[in-house]
Amino acid sequence: MTTHTRTPGTTGLMMEEPTVFEIGSPGRTGYSFSALDVPEADPVEELGADAVREEVSHFPEVSEVDVMRHFLRLSQWNYCIDTGFYPLGSCTMKYNPKINEDMARLPEFTRTHPKLPDELVQGNLQLMHCLESILAEISGMDAVTLQPAAGAHGELTGLMLIRAYHVHKGQPRKKILVPDSAHGTNPASAALCGFKTVEIKSGPDGIVLPETIAEAMDEDVAGVMMTNPNTLGLFETHIKEIADIVHEKGGLMYCDGANLNAVLGVVRPGDMGFDVLHFNLHKTFSTPHGGGGPGAGPVGVKSVLEPFLPSPVIVSDEGKLRFDTDRPLSIGKVKGFWGNFGVLVRAYSYLMEMGRDHLRSIAESAVLNANYLRKSLDGEFHLPYPGTCMHEVVFSDKTQRTQYGVNNLDISKRLIDLGFHPPTMSFPLIVPGALMIEPTDTESLETLDRFVSAMKQVAEECRETPETLHEAPVRPVRRRFDEATAARRPKLRWTPSEEEV
Amino acid sequence: MTTHTRTPGTTGLMMEEPTVFEIGSPGRTGYSFSALDVPEADPVEELGADAVREEVSHFPEVSEVDVMRHFLRLSQWNYCIDTGFYPLGSCTMKYNPKINEDMARLPEFTRTHPKLPDELVQGNLQLMHCLESILAEISGMDAVTLQPAAGAHGELTGLMLIRAYHVHKGQPRKKILVPDSAHGTNPASAALCGFKTVEIKSGPDGIVLPETIAEAMDEDVAGVMMTNPNTLGLFETHIKEIADIVHEKGGLMYCDGANLNAVLGVVRPGDMGFDVLHFNLHKTFSTPHGGGGPGAGPVGVKSVLEPFLPSPVIVSDEGKLRFDTDRPLSIGKVKGFWGNFGVLVRAYSYLMEMGRDHLRSIAESAVLNANYLRKSLDGEFHLPYPGTCMHEVVFSDKTQRTQYGVNNLDISKRLIDLGFHPPTMSFPLIVPGALMIEPTDTESLETLDRFVSAMKQVAEECRETPETLHEAPVRPVRRRFDEATAARRPKLRWTPSEEEV
Amino acid sequence: MRYLPHTPQDIDRMLKTVGIGSIDELFETIPKNLQRTTPLEIPPAKSEEEVEREFARLTGLNRAGEFLSFLGGGQYPHRAPRVVDHLLRRSEFYTAYTPYQPEVSQGTLQAIFEYQTLMCLLLEMDVTNASMYDGATACAEAALMSLRVLRKKNKVLIARSVHPEFRQVTKTYMVDQPECLVEVGYGPDGRLDRNDLKAKLDGDCACLIVGHPNYFGTLEDLPALAEIVHEAGALLVSTFTEPLAFGLIPGPGRAGADIVCGEGQSFLGDPNFGGPSLGIFSATEKNVRQMPGRLCGEATDADGRKGYVLTLSTREQHIRRDKATSNICTNQGLMALAATIFLSTLGKQGVHRLARTNLSKAAYLKKKLAALDGFSLAFDAPTFNEFVIRCDKVTPAEVLERLLKKNVVAGLALENDYPELDRHLLVCATEMHAKEDLDRLADELAAL
Amino acid sequence: MRYLPHTPQDIDRMLKTVGIGSIDELFETIPKNLQRTTPLEIPPAKSEEEVEREFARLTGLNRAGEFLSFLGGGQYPHRAPRVVDHLLRRSEFYTAYTPYQPEVSQGTLQAIFEYQTLMCLLLEMDVTNASMYDGATACAEAALMSLRVLRKKNKVLIARSVHPEFRQVTKTYMVDQPECLVEVGYGPDGRLDRNDLKAKLDGDCACLIVGHPNYFGTLEDLPALAEIVHEAGALLVSTFTEPLAFGLIPGPGRAGADIVCGEGQSFLGDPNFGGPSLGIFSATEKNVRQMPGRLCGEATDADGRKGYVLTLSTREQHIRRDKATSNICTNQGLMALAATIFLSTLGKQGVHRLARTNLSKAAYLKKKLAALDGFSLAFDAPTFNEFVIRCDKVTPAEVLERLLKKNVVAGLALENDYPELDRHLLVCATEMHAKEDLDRLADELAAL
Numbered sequence A, B: 001m002t003t004h005t006r007t008p009g010t011t012g013l014m015m016e017e018p019t020v021f022e023i024g025s026p027g028r029t030g031y032s033f034s035a036l037d038v039p040e041a042d043p044v045e046e047l048g049a050d051a052v053r054e055e056v057s058h059f060p061e062v063s064e065v066d067v068m069r070h071f072l073r074l075s076q077w078n079y080c081i082d083t084g085f086y087p088l089g090s091c092t093m094k095y096n097p098k099i100n101e102d103m104a105r106l107p108e109f110t111r112t113h114p115k116l117p118d119e120l121v122q123g124n125l126q127l128m129h130c131l132e133s134i135l136a137e138i139s140g141m142d143a144v145t146l147q148p149a150a151g152a153h154g155e156l157t158g159l160m161l162i163r164a165y166h167v168h169k170g171q172p173r174k175k176i177l178v179p180d181s182a183h184g185t186n187p188a189s190a191a192l193c194g195f196k197t198v199e200i201k202s203g204p205d206g207i208v209l210p211e212t213i214a215e216a217m218d219e220d221v222a223g224v225m226m227t228n229p230n231t232l233g234l235f236e237t238h239i240k241e242i243a244d245i246v247h248e249k250g251g252l253m254y255c256d257g258a259n260l261n262a263v264l265g266v267v268r269p270g271d272m273g274f275d276v277l278h279f280n281l282h283k284t285f286s287t288p289h290g291g292g293g294p295g296a297g298p299v300g301v302k303s304v305l306e307p308f309l310p311s312p313v314i315v316s317d318e319g320k321l322r323f324d325t326d327r328p329l330s331i332g333k334v335k336g337f338w339g340n341f342g343v344l345v346r347a348y349s350y351l352m353e354m355g356r357d358h359l360r361s362i363a364e365s366a367v368l369n370a371n372y373l374r375k376s377l378d379g380e381f382h383l384p385y386p387g388t389c390m391h392e393v394v395f396s397d398k399t400q401r402t403q404y405g406v407n408n409l410d411i412s413k414r415l416i417d418l419g420f421h422p423p424t425m426s427f428p429l430i431v432p433g434a435l436m437i438e439p440t441d442t443e444s445l446e447t448l449d450r451f452v453s454a455m456k457q458v459a460e461e462c463r464e465t466p467e468t469l470h471e472a473p474v475r476p477v478r479r480r481f482d483e484a485t486a487a488r489r490p491k492l493r494w495t496p497s498e499e500e501v
Numbered sequence C, D: 001m002r003y004l005p006h007t008p009q010d011i012d013r014m015l016k017t018v019g020i021g022s023i024d025e026l027f028e029t030i031p032k033n034l035q036r037t038t039p040l041e042i043p044p045a046k047s048e049e050e051v052e053r054e055f056a057r058l059t060g061l062n063r064a065g066e067f068l069s070f071l072g073g074g075q076y077p078h079r080a081p082r083v084v085d086h087l088l089r090r091s092e093f094y095t096a097y098t099p100y101q102p103e104v105s106q107g108t109l110q111a112i113f114e115y116q117t118l119m120c121l122l123l124e125m126d127v128t129n130a131s132m133y134d135g136a137t138a139c140a141e142a143a144l145m146s147l148r149v150l151r152k153k154n155k156v157l158i159a160r161s162v163h164p165e166f167r168q169v170t171k172t173y174m175v176d177q178p179e180c181l182v183e184v185g186y187g188p189d190g191r192l193d194r195n196d197l198k199a200k201l202d203g204d205c206a207c208l209i210v211g212h213p214n215y216f217g218t219l220e221d222l223p224a225l226a227e228i229v230h231e232a233g234a235l236l237v238s239t240f241t242e243p244l245a246f247g248l249i250p251g252p253g254r255a256g257a258d259i260v261c262g263e264g265q266s267f268l269g270d271p272n273f274g275g276p277s278l279g280i281f282s283a284t285e286k287n288v289r290q291m292p293g294r295l296c297g298e299a300t301d302a303d304g305r306k307g308y309v310l311t312l313s314t315r316e317q318h319i320r321r322d323k324a325t326s327n328i329c330t331n332q333g334l335m336a337l338a339a340t341i342f343l344s345t346l347g348k349q350g351v352h353r354l355a356r357t358n359l360s361k362a363a364y365l366k367k368k369l370a371a372l373d374g375f376s377l378a379f380d381a382p383t384f385n386e387f388v389i390r391c392d393k394v395t396p397a398e399v400l401e402r403l404l405k406k407n408v409v410a411g412l413a414l415e416n417d418y419p420e421l422d423r424h425l426l427v428c429a430t431e432m433h434a435k436e437d438l439d440r441l442a443d444e445l446a447a448l
């Protein structure tokens, strides 16, 4: 086995660490077995010689100590919400309350097998049932399915419902209208669902104009997929008018609920004219992102779409809850079993603590924070859409790019040096060089002020020492990567070095 | 409130962080209250106006988010076992198994009030009772008390037993013999117990010679306090002979069991002639040090001392366990309630997992590791006592100090730069410039090899670039401190700045 | 509210900066008539203590803890070593986002890289992605990927012995062409019916999807199937619900499977009522650019140091939008990490031994049950840790009901998903079952 | 063994380096006749799963969870916010040693500095050490410190109303001069009997130790006592078992206490069967060099940056050996951290409100119980969250026994520690008791 060849300590506190395949020693293990209390089966006898492998070559051989250190050291290379400000636009990186984690680990929940008789898991069912009602009330919808595992999965599910609705009416439709500011998953979900995506131009103020929709709307349009507030952080003021146009032509309105944080308790998608929406529990309802999931993307619908919901649904029979699979019009299952239950538990815990008393305060705090940043940084960075924003504000690198040759990537990387997670840059596509900043409801004024100082420092550096920005970041454990080469010659797994093969 | 004035990020991952008194905002809180369901009492009415304070001035005003980030950031400034090698001699910094932490958090344990009727806490009592038996068997003692909270507390308790024994015999004695290699707590505990400490010179091989003891031994010596293996990592080969001499003169033998890790399952203090010893559960039995405690320092005794044990003791009445306070000869209580129960749970968990099968392997691994380091570094660093060692090896900076002007502190600080925790330097006092290295049983050969390389690099640097060592450490969040000034003008608490007062 | 930091003074200061007089002005772009004027009708706010009480009430309604269960069928009783949860609780792991910024996400990225490698080693495949939602959606994505790889073909064959939920979700995902999903039956040994396969395998077939082990716990003859399928110019998709089997049996890649995917819950421990679990998805190098999901790859930084980045993202929705290979964005990252830690802890020896322990427990139970009067084995091909018994005298429904009264969940009745298997129970035994548990099931069944 | 890393090959390599042929040779300095030849008679090794089962067995023997308890008397039912344990689980905190190397221990050190400050603010004292073992040993150390500060004096007065365990441990610690510990009685109001004090307070007295609140839950008139004691040239030591009271009442430092010490379990939450808890120890600046225990202080590093170190260590055993102010080495560091996190979370508003909640709950219960036929209040001075009731008709032993049958632990009988209080029960109510709990106690007592 190779050993640590690079500098063993970078700060005396963080270590360089090879992959788990390069540490340990042959024959070592980190697992403890109970003695086998039944006769040991002979694999060859049970399965046949061809069906038995010698070993899983190159699997790790490490102790529990090795495991603990290895992954602890890796963890120390991550920035996270609990380290600091994470204004990654559209991702709603709010604080993940600690009690949620504990509740989700209650063994009475975690140990339940999904196929247990309903009567043994009434607690699980009740939690899910209550969560459905709360989400329905918050969104102004009539019914909710908890099955989808993430936002994009919710989109797919919602679009399938729209599709099934039209098919059921005997008028299958082929097109989905999607504004140009939409998140990439929107067109991708539409395509996966067999729809043709028609891109809708946002108006000059960054919101969709009813006339644009009216123009694109025809009898082959199954629905319109909108995000409200949209990804520019702006409320789609004409939403009701748009919905009327769409409904008039027999279309349905889909709401990407990724930005629901902005309007909790203030306005409900169901009241704006939406027929179906997905929630991101891992955004709005504080469940952790886990470094890339798991999330949960429940879908809420108006009653017209209820018959098509994924099977099963939870129903109450004389106070006893059960899964009902007798759903002839259902689109079927979109996921194994019932959804990301552990994530649902966390969201339920959050909703219990927030309750009706604090729900609106979440939106207020989120929107106030975004507008505070908007005003505080206006002038330093270009604001393509300068009006009052909702939960997030989108700046651009226009000034810096055109005047100093510094782009949004450079600015973001420099923020890393200053102790902040960068904003979102990959979209909205209608803002070239976007810096999409979502401070969320849990960030304090002091944190915002520190971020404002850092952004101002960066703006100053753009003017004075632009090379600092091209070179950034210089402080973390790694600097900028050569991603082009990585994609050209992808190395997607560890492989043993020559002598080990 | 002041804000972060220093560089907000040092590596983009670790942050500078002011004290908790300097963050937050007036009126903010991180605690959630249930509504009061009884009439609100008026403090002035209940307690009198003089007995009510306005507020606790300058107390923190922070949210849960602030709290989480503050302490998480602080944590990132610590080196710990789970980060890497921690060869702090005499401290037995072995891996702290994760299951122990979970078992100690079982609510059926943590929620028990110490004054509950015995019948409601039979689980606690059984755990303690079993732990006592196991410790007795491991040490070769007849009875064990779990009351002392740490090693030094165990020492004090043990010495009190010795004292009470002589008093009870009607022959109070005044002196305790303590070898010059002893840990500072030994003489300090003796003094606290009202004894006069007589220092015993170690022999040329680092161990105590029977003749030295014989010389010092008289009818006023209550006992001899020895550490075996001693703090040089050497086994006191003449221990039985010494014990005979002491016993002959009516004295008793006390064993500082801090180094028990070296001899688990190999030899028992009770079989060497010791009458009383303390255990450090936070060393030998893997309970975490917690950045300075809590520990647990149970005391084991031969039957002659049993009547004097702290009250209460656990006894079994027809299968039911109970606390017995009817102990007329007891020295009394040495701590509130029954001991550091949560620490006892962890040690019990460790002992359950190790069992008789692995206990000796612990000692073997610990001793093998120490000797491997001894041999691998012999020649690079001076070895004052070059023979086979037990669980630790003590080098000195003699070569480096005399030839290159580099001392053990410099060497230690340089190790920090290289990603290792330094060895113990403060003792044994008989080795000037000591580097006391205890690798423990849970460290792998790869880790030891990396440490050897680092030590060799340091030795090389002493020869080539000694200034590197004087300046070390340069990598962690702070460099060497001016401790002299800190002690001369002590600032032992945060105070508000002028304008805040 | 302890998570909402603003004090009234903070709010005043901020409003001043924003240049407005009240919070409500922030919402002025929202038409007044749409805004709510009354609070939502949801429960009132609770303190932390009250939240705990609510959860105590809910968990008190669950009674599963009192029951001895032999349920498998896609989710298996295993326990993760304690160290796994200790590491998952590291804020740096669970409160981070998808690692878009590699410089401050090397921890997550290296862990994904290790996960991808572990799965490749276990399944004997070239490439594994960073995770899918679960086994069922992974299976569905495999069908769609096959259709992308072989663009001229439009049919997907799926073995009836593939997990019913995998089949259902695949059908849902094939929204455009449900009729193109064609089932292939199983033979009396519980394996794929090769005659039926040969009858249905034509030039339009993009792939055959099998389970290995399949839903009956049975191992397929993968090399033979690979040969047949490849000969017809189609891909072999091998799915699984119990990847622990691969600690003992060869990875499907060895037999030539083109896509291997399935459910990774066994490497997480507790079933968690079915989620969050882990969708594992592996393919051959040659088809990597048709893979769904994120991929982590090695890269070099500006100082020449090795590290990791998300790569080949031109396949993905944030770049390709409606031309992406999948719409997946958030996946099951933390679960992939959990599996990585669990498998590292088990290691080479452990994964073999744990698999063998499962085999031994199930073999013991199988033998005992087969010997009972009134029960027989349904299929005779080899099985790993679950198998199907036939209830010759009492109906499965009655077996289940009567054992439930004895606090035993005897297994899963197959009739719902397989009307033709109306006397059949799927029974599972793992390392979590002590011998006395296994004996108890046999005794209870004997006593019926 | 998963914690012991060496494989047989590793051991061979190491033995070769050491230059010996077998492990046993490592133990050659241990006389053969002392070495064991047979394994120890302790239970066999268990797997992780088996360890869990053993603990399930043990916790199953505890029945306290089913009981409603009104026990206080030195350990109080409070709950720590969940965030506390999340932070205590950080390896960087709990697996570090005492911060001897400040450059890599700034986290622990700054937290200690914050702890010291919090306690100084709460108790209105100048200096607080990094912690003692618990309240009882802190009290004992306060007696010894008083004797060091006033070296010519040899007597320690201690109020009989100080927690019995504090008194017992102090007596144990005064090993050399047990007769020098003199008790001062209490009056009919539950406070210190000033006449008795005056009678005993002579020129040999180094200090008076009182409880505030004392063991009966009663608040002392601290300013008056301070005056009397100081006049006699002695120190006032104010102890406590319920520091939450200081969220509402002035810190003892304000009244002039010279040493303030006690038990900090209330800031940890769960009582944990009495430990590990937290010994809090504060003193005045002027006597800092006579303090026991570790102290953390601010310092400047080589780059001029502020940081923290352990300081004034010339008082301590590792430097001073038999001349040290105490023998304490390992203290209760992690518990001090827990209290720091808990108190930071509570904050200025919270600590006041929580204290007031406790007062309200206890006041409500006190009023209810006082109104019951057959029960009366024993003392009339103000109390915080516990108080003594007199059982006028039924003996306390019988009250306890009969309520135990109803799953209620009604309180603590005082007779054991105070033979003169043989009809008395100490009853406690905190924020953990719902109104219905309090009503239930009253109802059950009424029904006797």
Ligand SMILES: Cc1ncc(COP(=O)(O)O)c(C=O)c1O
Binding pocket: A090, A091, A150, A151, A152, A153, A183, A185, A186, A227, A231, A256, A258, A259, A280, A295, A297, C328, C329, C330
């Ligand atoms: C606006 C928007 N829609 C949809 C998604 C997709 O959600 P998920 O990642 O949960 O699939 C995102 C996620 O970033 C988003 O920001």
Ligand SMILES: Cc1ncc(COP(=O)(O)O)c(C=O)c1O
Binding pocket: B090, B091, B150, B151, B152, B153, B183, B185, B186, B227, B231, B256, B258, B259, B280, B295, B297, D328, D329, D330
């Ligand atoms: C040899 C020796 N004796 C006694 C002690 C004191 O133990 P504790 O710190 O648990 O009080 C130590 C602690 O380092 C030690 O090394």
